Amino acid sequence: MVRIVAKGISKVFKRGRVVALDNVSVIIENGERFGILGPSGAGKTTFMRIVAGLDVPSSGELYFDDRLVASNGRLIVPPEDRKIGMVFQTWALYPNLTAFENIAFPLTNMRMSKDEIRRRVEEVAKILDIHHVLNHYPRELSGGQQQRVALARALVKDPSLLLLDEPFSNLDARMRDSARALVKEVQSRLGVTLLIVSHDPADIFAIADRVGVLVKGRLVQVGRPEEVYEKPVSVQVASLIGEINELEGKVTNEGVVVGSFKFPISVQSDKIVIGIRPEDVKLSRDVVRDDGWVLVGKGRVKVVGYQGGLFRITVSPLNSEEEIVTYSDHPMSAGDEVLVYVRKDKIKIFEV
Template structure:
């Protein structure tokens, strides 16, 4: 299957610029997710790849085949060979499962015997071969979604494009569908671009993720890189749950920084590649906040502090507490319940990410985006 290359893509609607000079490379055979809030440009990117939107500048190539080059090349959607699954599934209610799946082959005038063979093949792939004669109203939401996916795969596509395909499913079915899609995609090996605003979805199914905001790519990386080493404050705050606290860098040598955190008495030495001093924001994930079971003060780190629990929730496999550090709410998660209305905690220096508030570039931050 080919790789995908977007170079300098810009798209404007009236006075609104949906995409700003976007460049991305999706590797052959990977699941690449566009993640971001509503209106960030992820669906516009997907439809530009499919040929349903015409960008105002830039180029798009499937491997060595250029499908769009502004002013020179614009291959029509039906000739780009993209399999597309819409958020609404868009399967025809008057057609059976087999007829829906076989329709793209019928349009291409594929001989009947070959068409029947391929329909049977993809229905087995999506585990719907026993439902070939059923109609959409006789299927569950998850089954309808698999019909849409089977139809997208019926004529082997160069690119598989998925636009929020699980958004209409309930939570448990979404989780099962994600696992099923990842297994199916590894079997088929088709290069896949997946659009979602659901962070769990992006982290669980993707080989790599592009986090988007206002038509720009903030960071590209593996799920681990995106979650554990966010490139900037937006990525840190958008992906997962993040505690964002005010602090000040008082020393910095390009490898580490000494910071003072509001509400924490002792300064902390944290990994940081910048050298600038002054006010910053820091990010620490709830599961990384250290909780101390107090036996004696001797056992506690010097930066430990005891805070009253403002809020608590039992979530089955873990407990979620809200405390305050320096007047700012801090979420803490743990598998063990607090036995009093207080928690003694400390911030783990190795898991703290430092961001200069006014910096839009990443050169001063702890990690630059991975492209």
């Protein structure tokens, strides 16, 4: 295990014209599972490359425990001396090597004895349940088995830090859940510190203890995934961590008005955006008598789709082009007028 400390890390390219990271400071504790979430181009992979030693910060300092490993454009500790295992997005398996040879490759480069290499490879293969395919080539393996081979190659060196760069993007949806569970189980068993970079919030919720959100190179929020989900600092963070409805409203003495919707909330700013998650919206043809839900007005169903066993319904206020999306276990028809309810304590307010 290792404690990662980033102090004011910045990275610029093209003589300062492109800022990939801007004064990023964060601490990743020993044995922690930490996620970096952000859109494409936010600086996620750049940060991971600096942690791995594949790149250096233009300014700022990076520590492994109390050891300075990179500082202000200088590489102090090279990648091979950082005890890191890394799983790339493409897995990067050598097609002409068997699964055993792929896993053993870093140990072979370290000039370990054949007996020690075999012991380590068989040990990690048993943990990942791929001992029966060690003599197979990558083309003979399923996507899940290839992913496990890539993970085994990262773990066979007995790393203190495991880096995962979009590790599940090449798996189909059915396999991703089991792959996430496997990574979390292996990390818990080995106690290694884990850093995962992803644009998919499902990866973060499944694996990370804490998450840092990167937007345009800046670390804008750090917290437990559920905290960031419930209390995002901005509309952009809210949309990165999960689906959210964004509504521009007019502030009045009685609340915020959006067409025929009236949200009974008190705000100080004159210009705001309301955010409400789809699961915090309920549509009904009849009055709902539940203290947890508040009626905001009538709406008209615009679009009805079907997704994941639920109906995805888009509703607009009667006299506005704004839209709210929610999910229901029963269908509705386009053009229907419905009562729109929301959970009052789940309404998010963003100043613009």
